[in-house]
Amino acid sequence: MNLTLPMAPGARVLITRPGQRVAETVHSLSDQGAQVTVVRLEETDELTLAVLDDLTGRRLATVVEDALSAEFDVVLRDPLTSLVSSPRAHGTHDRGRVTLVGGGPGSVDLLTVGGLRAIRDADVLVCDRLAPLSVLAEAGPDVEVIHVGKIPRGAFTPQESINALLVEHALAGRHVVRLKGGDSYVFGRGGEEWNACVANGIPVDVIPGVTSAVAVPALAGIPLTHRGMTQGFVVVSGHVGPQDERNEADWSALGRSGLTIVVLMGVAALAEIAETLIEHGMDPSTPAACIADGAMPSQRSARATLGDIADVAAARDLTPPAITVIGSVVSALED
Known part of the structure; x- marks a missing residue:
């Protein structure tokens, strides 16, 4: 559904009666530069x-919980609230299949042409919250x-359930597109989905x-490599801290590597990560930087030293999804 509205960037938009697909509506409006407000009703489901x-x-x-419509430039009832997706009796293809699409960090501008083609061809779209949801307007x-x-620490769909969905719809003869944020194989569990389908x-x-x-640091003005500063970079999950028994990374080696360190999913463990690297x-x-909601209209960041970055990020209320970059390249580019 196309939500392109005749409005100037910065227009105030009020959405009433939101439904379970309201994130698509918000993404579409945010991509147009709108400032979006949503009215939450007493009967809104969990x-x-x-x-x-x-x-x-x-x-x-x-x-x-309430708003005066006169204070907004545009007021609309969420057009997706009453839109119920019903499975096609059969797919439009001779044989069911799955396409794993990496959607990029969130902005529809960073979706690949191949990804767009797959979305337009899909019978079923299985979407992550960090995918560029406004592109769903391009689907059939x-x-x-x-x-x-x-x-994080909220609504959660188990990976096993996602795998089962892909298999179920593909076996019914449909083209299933699994739209994910970033790249499917970079902490995206795309390999698990591949194996479930092949099995x-x-x-x-x-x-x-x-x-x-790579994209979020670049959008924040940080090159991951820079001549004379570093000869490479490493990407590591910070989902669990260095002292957690589930940690598999050698943080001591990372601290001595001389490489730019890029930490994904590391907001909660950032203080522990910094302390371990210093030890x-x-x-x-x-130099270090923490960037939240990269590539989105709400992108915001903080820069500090490694010793201070956790406190500075917390003071600025930087929350997931966020990426932390540690290394001299953080200050490589002139303002």
């Missing part, structure tokens, strides 16, 4: 409330859209995406 909380946390929308009118977001005899295609590990020889004055 799943929609979880989506609204996530949009608020990511600074993509303001959620209120009969496409079934299934949101399987994993909100059931389902053909799988992969369309790589622009990984946030293993990294200079506490090493």
Whole structure:
């Protein structure tokens, strides 16, 4: 559904009666530069409330319990609230298949042409919360859209359930497009989805995406490599801290590597990560940056030394999704 509206950037838009697909509406409006406010009603269901909380946390929308329509430039009832996706009786293809599409870090501008083609061809779209959801306006009118977001410490769709969805719809003869944020194979669990499909005899295609590990630092003015500063970079998950028994990374080696360190999913463990790197020889004055909601209208960041970055990021309320870059390249570019 196309939500292009005749409005200037910065227009204030009020959405009433939000539904479970309200994130698509908000993304479409945010991409046009709108400042979005959503009215939360008493009868709003729990799943929609979880989506609204996530949009608020990511600074993509303001959620209120009441609002005066006269204060807004555009007022619309969420057009996706009553839109019920129904599975096609059969797919438009001779054989069901799955395409894993990396959607990039969030902005529709960073989706690949191949990814767009797959979305337009899909019978079923299985979407992550960090995917460029406004691109769903390009999908066919009969496409079934299934949101399987994993909100940190919130609504969560188990990976096993996602795998089962892909298999179920592909076995029914449909072209299933799994639209993910970033790249499917960079902390995207795309490999697990590939294996689940292949185990059931389902053909799988992969369309790589622009990984946030590289794109978000670039959008924040940080090159991951710079002549005379570093000869490489390493991308590591910070989902669990260095002292956690589930940690598999050698943080002591990372601290001595001389490479730019890019930490994904590391907001909660950032203080522990910084402390560990310093303990293993990294200079506490090493430049560092934390960037939240990269590539989105709500992108915001903080820069500090390695020793201070956790406190500075917390003071500026930088929340997931966020990426931390550690290394001299953080200050490589002139303002």
